[in-house]
Amino acid sequence: MKLDIKGIAILAFIAGLAAFFLLTPGGGLKSIPPTTVQTLDGGSLSLDSLKGKPYLLTFWSTTCPGCVGEIPVLEALDHKMQGSGFRIIAVAMPYDETPAIQAMRAQKGISYTIAHDQSGELSKQFDVRVTPTSFLVGPDGKVAVQKLGEWDAAELEQKVRELMKG
Numbered sequence: 001m002k003l004d005i006k007g008i009a010i011l012a013f014i015a016g017l018a019a020f021f022l023l024t025p026g027g028g029l030k031s032i033p034p035t036t037v038q039t040l041d042g043g044s045l046s047l048d049s050l051k052g053k054p055y056l057l058t059f060w061s062t063t064c065p066g067c068v069g070e071i072p073v074l075e076a077l078d079h080k081m082q083g084s085g086f087r088i089i090a091v092a093m094p095y096d097e098t099p100a101i102q103a104m105r106a107q108k109g110i111s112y113t114i115a116h117d118q119s120g121e122l123s124k125q126f127d128v129r130v131t132p133t134s135f136l137v138g139p140d141g142k143v144a145v146q147k148l149g150e151w152d153a154a155e156l157e158q159k160v161r162e163l164m165k166g
Helices: 003-021 064-078 100-106 122-127 153-165
Strands: 036-038 044-047 057-062 088-092 113-115 133-136 142-147
Touching: 036 113, 057 064, 064 088, 064 153, 100 113, 100 122, 133 153, 142 153
Parallel strands: 057 088, 088 113
Antiparallel strands: 036 044, 057 133, 133 142
16 A cells, blocks of 8 residues: 555644644733833833733843844834834843943934843743844733744834734
8 A cells, every 4th residue: 555645744734733723822822921120210110011002022132133133123113103002122131231231222222111131030931042032912911923033124013013903
């Protein structure tokens, strides 16, 4: 009896696809835990308080070329979405020095919220190992997209606008 490799491959693909849709939790990958971040300006921001509108939580570093290259994309999106309720929270890694973060903010004209994960607890909680790592969070507080690496400006804006529509 001759094995039909193509048929077996198609059947395996369909089974995998079915398992993915049956086992993936609805409404997003995972919920964002009730966490408070310390902003660079000395304040605190509860991520739980952002429910109701989408936001981008992005982990970055001043020494990461991709992170620095992504700043203009995030800054442009922040300006486009001003007044919509959408927020960008950029979390600097524990190994970043506060003066370097402040200098980068001034040099690049960053107007969105910057937090500093000085203790490393936040990056540990989100299992961030490389930068940039981003979590696009929906109004329901669940991760809609988790991305390693830089965002494409058009793709990010499209995804944010989709989340804004609900």
